[in-house]
Amino acid sequence: MSTMKLSGPSAVFLLFFCSVWRRSGASHPKPACRYPPSQWCRSLEIAIACNVQKQCMEVNATRLNQDVAPVSVVLFYESLCPACRAFLTQQLFPTWTMLQDIMTVTLVPYGNAKEIPSPNSPFTCQHGEPECRGNMIEACIIHLTGDSAFQIINCMESAVDVLNAAQPCLQLFAPSVSWSSVDSCLKGHLGFQLMHSNAVMTRALHPAHTHVPWVTFNGEYTQETEDSAMSSLFHFVCQLYKGVKPPVCSGATVRLNRSFC
Missing domain, CATH: 3.40.30.10 (Glutaredoxin)
Structure with a gap:
């Protein structure tokens, strides 16, 4: 088929990932990482190659679990x-x-x-x-x-x-x-x-x-x-959308556990 059907990671992936990345003090991905940031949590293999397993686990924890x-x-x-x-x-x-x-x-x-x-x-x-x-x-x-x-x-x-x-x-x-x-x-x-x-x-x-x-x-x-x-x-x-609206739909903020230095 030549049509494209897409569903992806968390709707607030980029904003949330940047927040997690900054507060974790993580370094840049390993040289072996050949993928753009939008794909880092696409699979376990990519997450390992890009040294972002922990960040991806936190992103996955914020996803909506709805039918x-x-x-x-x-x-x-x-x-x-x-x-x-x-x-x-x-x-x-x-x-x-x-x-x-x-x-x-x-x-x-x-x-x-x-x-x-x-x-x-x-x-x-x-x-x-x-x-x-x-x-x-x-x-x-x-x-x-x-x-x-x-x-x-x-x-x-x-x-x-x-x-x-x-x-x-x-x-x-x-x-x-x-x-x-x-x-x-x-x-x-x-x-x-x-x-x-x-x-x-x-x-x-x-x-x-x-x-x-x-x-x-x-x-x-x-x-x-x-x-x-x-x-x-x-x-x-x-x-x-008939399910529980994600916070971004209402403009509500998502409170995350944060740490500072």
Whole structure:
């Protein structure tokens, strides 16, 4: 599949981790650590390699333990659409960074593209051939990098040149994935298969999409939900979540055990 579904560590991971890191007096990670901070607690092996086992245990202890389903957010978009780029980088990614304990994100790069019966270029895109390539690059990255994909794509969409940012963004957030694997996806059948899957998902929308970005919440789209998402996605996700709201939703502070020197 070329779509991306993400749920991650604690919604306040970065803020809390920095606090824990400062008060623990820990040194910088070992040279063997080849992962960005956002992935240090992804697995025990990474935590050991980066010498952050204790900090990760404290982060895990703050996670919500609930059986309530997270809010499902699906974004249908185009890689070079200015409105899509603004929504992804200014609303969706920051909201996910803070609320990833109570929401999942699925990215579907296709948008207003069209599938045509041509062996050489089976897709046409609203913003031309570069956008078709950008869509396929992001589809391949989603397929190959899993949980790191959203960070990579946010990095790309935040750059002045989306396509040329792909390789350095991949190296930054998924250093274990080689660019050659992405290139093979682009030049082989896999890339076209992933884009076809995205085309099928986009065409199956009900109601049919009329523009992008097009966002569904828990599988549904209405004009009201779109208005709420575009005006304040963060508050809308907090509102939709049926479980106990995380403190960040209410603005309440989280009191931590602290020590000072």
